[in-house]
Amino acid sequence: MANTNNLHPPPADRIGEVIEASTTLFVAGAYELLQAPAFGALVKAQAREVGTAIYGLVYEISTGSRDAGGRAIVRGRTYTGRDLYDDQIYQAHPDLAEVLQTEFSAITVGYIEDERMYHYLPPHPPPVHYSVYECDASELIKFSESCDFFRGVLFSGQAPGDELIAATIRRIAQMRQERGSDSRAYLVHAGRELARLLKDDYDRLAALLRRIRPA
Numbered sequence: 720m721a722n723t724n725n726l727h728p729p730p731a732d733r734i735g736e737v738i739e740a741s742t743t744l745f746v747a748g749a750y751e752l753l754q755a756p757a758f759g760a761l762v763k764a765q766a767r768e769v770g771t772a773i774y775g776l777v778y779e780i781s782t783g784s785r786d787a788g789g790r791a792i793v794r795g796r797t798y799t800g801r802d803l804y805d806d807q808i809y810q811a812h813p814d815l816a817e818v819l820q821t822e823f824s825a826i827t828v829g830y831i832e833d834e835r836m837y838h839y840l841p842p843h844p845p846p847v848h849y850s851v852y853e854c855d856a857s858e859l860i861k862f863s864e865s866c867d868f869f870r871g872v873l874f875s876g877q878a879p880g881d882e883l884i885a886a887t888i889r890r891i892a893q894m895r896q897e898r899g900s901d902s903r904a905y906l907v908h909a910g911r912e913l914a915r916l917l918k919d920d921y922d923r924l925a926a927l928l929r930r931i932r933p934a
Contacts (some may be wrong), residue, residue, distance in 0.1 A: 733850040737764050737821070744877060745775055747851040749821040752809075755780045759886030762825050762855040762861060764845035771832045773845045773852075774862065775825025778878035782821045790822055791819060826878045828868040838867035850924035856894040863891045863905070868911040873916060881923065884913075885930035893931070906931060 734756065739746040745764055749755045752859035756777045761763055777932040784790050785921055794808050794815075854862070861912075872887070873880045888909045896902035912929055918925040 723894070733852055734769065735823075735851045736764075737845050737847050737851060738848050740764075740770060740847055742827070742840060742844055743875070744824060744826050745773065745845055745851075746822055746824045746836045749823065752816045752821055753782060754821055755821050755823040756853045757890070757918075759883055759890050761859045762823075762829075762851055762885070763831070763854055763858075764825075764840070764851045766830070766843070766845055766851075768832070770834070771841075772830065772852075773827060773841050774829040774831065774836075774876075775827050776868075776883055776917055777823050778870065778883045779824040779827050780821070782819055785815045785818055785820045798896075824884070826872060826875055828871060829862070835863060838865045839871070851866075859891060860898065860900065863895075864908060869909075869912055870916055873913075881927055881930070885927055894932070907915075929931075 733750070734754070735747040735749040736746050740750045747762070747764070747825075758777055758780065760777045761774060762777060763774050765772050795803050795810060797803075805813060809815055825842055827844070829836060829838040830838070872878065872884045888906070891909075892902040892906050896906050909931065913927055914924060917927070
């Protein structure tokens with residue numbers, strides 16, 4: 720039987736667990752209500768094999784009832800006439816953390832095995848109920864050394880590919896800048912890769928380049 724202990728990062732860093740998985744994507748339930756990685760964030764789900772994890776880009780975040788077919792009810796105004804606004808509702812109803820659940824979906828963009836990164840689909844999806852982690856800046860930068868995952872995102876048909884790849888590129892550039900790396904050089908490199916992939920669709924390419932242009 721495979722040893723399923725996670726080697727990196729430590730278990731305390733996990734943010735949720737897989738609740739649905741397929742070859743090309745996985746859905747995770749967050750352990751903290753309303754606390755999901757941002758759109759375009761790189762996350763990884765633990766695989767059954769030690770030292771192996773599946774990478775995904777977050778493309779959808781949702782919060783709703785834990786009960787199948789259920790939905791949240793209005794709580795901002797009580798029958799006694801008391802008005803509650805925004806975070807006041809959660810303070811007044813701490814039980815919401817038990818009846819609501821935040822989930823996020825990630826399109827699979829690669830995997831790591833024995834510290835070697837691959838920018839294509841893994842042999843198997845992550846198992847349901849296995850841990851999910853948000854990748855830190857150093858891991859995100861390391862993963863971004865290759866742009867081979869761009870094509871899979873742009874032409875996935877499952878996620879808003881253009882918005883997702885643009886958000887991811889902006890995030891990578893920001894992380895590189897914060898760590899003293901050359902973010903502009905990365906943006907130029909990413910732009911050239913987008914131009915190569917979308918050379919026959921100028922309008923789509925132009926719109927994408929505008930989205931990743933530095934402010």
